[in-house]
Amino acid sequence: MFYWLMKYVFVGPIVKAIYRPWVTGRENVPVTGAAILASNHLSVIDSVFLPLMLDRPVSFLAKAEYFTGRGLKGWATKWFMKGTGQIALDRSGGPASEAALNTALQVIGRGDLLGIYPEGTRSPDGKLYRGRTGIARMALEAKVPVIPVIMVDTGTMMPIGQTLPRVMRVGVVIGEPLDFSRYAGMEGDRYVLRSVTDEIMVALQRLGGQEYSDEYASTVKNRLAAS
Template sequence: MFYWLMKYIVVGPIAKAIWRPWIIGAENIPPSGAAILASNHLSVADSIFLPLMIERQVAFLAKAEYFTGRGIKGWATKWFMKGTGQIPIDRSGGSASEAALNTALQVLGRDELLGIYPEGTRSPDGVLYRGRTGIARMAMEAKVPVVPVVMVDTDTMMPIGRNIPRVVRVGIVIGKPLDFSRYAGMENDRYVLRSVTDEIMIALQQLGQQRYEDVYASSKRNKPSGAEAVEPPFVDASASLPRTDAAPAG
């Protein structure tokens, strides 16, 4: 109930009036049944506009820190995250990674939509980076399709480090679902997991024509130039098109 209140009464109408978001390919989202929406990740606003622009409810896995803040800001962030369908996960690795995977599988087991950012973190510079294989494991264990999603200009609206969003029109492009049933029973093969993940990232790159670099985004944000991060066992569930002035009317 809270989700629908936020989407249709509180946040949705205001966000649509100010930023006039557009969407292409909404018909590619399955009308029923479980599926993973695999999106590039440019801004914290990505998790707001995608749920607002599709008919079905979608749950995103979000870092637990968003739900544990103190004071007015912490309360407001927690309230907003819960209201927009975010699910807190511990991203510290180890047993927490398995717990996050199980949470994702529970969502998919209820025939719901699950939103995932395969890069594991926001792109620091608008480039699409290498995907982490947690998404492949989820898709294969749950036996669900993966729908590629490209967010457009949300990084211009609210780039990393900015607290007040700019009034910039944003958009979403949704591609056709990817079927990985041909790999049934191979979800523990790390080479298959990497192959599936790379196929998802190729679909995202082709859909958005985004520049791609085959390194992890976290290596760009946390390491010296040229140093690549080691992939953890699970995707962090917490990327941009060339600028265009020819957004769809509406």
Template sequence: MIYWLMKNVLIGPLVKAIFRPWVVGRDNVPATGGAIMASNHLSFADSIFLPLMIDRRMSFLAKSDYFTGKGIKGWATRMFMSGTGQLPIDRSGGKASEASLNTGLQVLGRGDLLGIYPEGTRSPDGKLYRGRTGIARMALEAKVPVVPVVMVDTDTAMPIGQRIPNVMRVGVVIGEPLDFSRFAGMENDRYILRSVTDEIMIALQRLGAQYYDDVYASSVKDRMPAPGSRRRGRRR
């Protein structure tokens, strides 16, 4: 009920009126049944705009930090995240990763759409980076198609670190579903998982024409200087 109100009454109409988002390929979204919406990840706003442009209910796996805040701000954040279809997951790895997989499988098992960012984190510079194989394992275990999605200009509308978005048009391009049924029963083969993941990333690159760098986005972020480090270096 909260999700419906947020999407169709409270948040949805307001966001659409202000940003006038456009969408191409909406008909490529399966009308029924579970499916993974595999998107590039440029901005926090991706998780807001994409569900708004799809007629069906859609959920994203979001880091649990968004659901643990205290006070009025924490409550408001929890309500917003829940109302926009976000599901809390622990990204610390190990057993937490397995729990995240199971959460995603539950969404797909009940026939809903699940949004996943194969890169695992937001792109730090607008490039498309190597995909994590969790998406492949989930697709094979759930036996669902993967729909490639490209977000356009959301990084300009809401850059990393910016809390108030810039008012401008953003877009969503939805490609044709990818069928991986030929790999049924092979979800534990790491070579197959890498092959499936790479096929998804190739589809995303072709759909959005982003520059592709075959390294993990997280490793690129780790090599970046901490905010303010260059400025401190100039004082020496």
């Protein structure tokens, strides 16, 4: 109930009226049944605009820090994330990451849509970076299609470090589903997981035309921070 109030009564109508977002390829999202939405990640507001442009709820894996902030901003962020069905993702690895994976598989098991950012973090410079193989493992274990999604201009609207979004139009481009059923039963093969992940990233690059860099976005962020 809270999700529908947020989307259709409180946040949704206001955001759509102010920013007038557009979407193409909405017909590529199935009306029913589970699927993974694999999106590029340019801004924190990607998790706001993509669900608003779809008729079905989407649960995103969101970094755990969004749920632990302090003060008014931290409370508001946590309230919004929980209200829109986002899942806290502990990126420290080990049992925490395994628990997040299991929660994500439960979402898919209910027949719902799961949103994932394969790059693992926001792009520091607008490029598309190497994907993490967790998305491939989920897709193969759950036996669901992966739908590539491109967020357009959200990084310009609200780049990293900016508190409030600029008033401008942003868009969502949704590609055709990717079928990986040919790899059934091979989710334990790391080479298969890398191949599937790379295929997803190629689909994203072709759909959005972003410059691709074959290194992890987190590596680039750490290098920039060190310099």
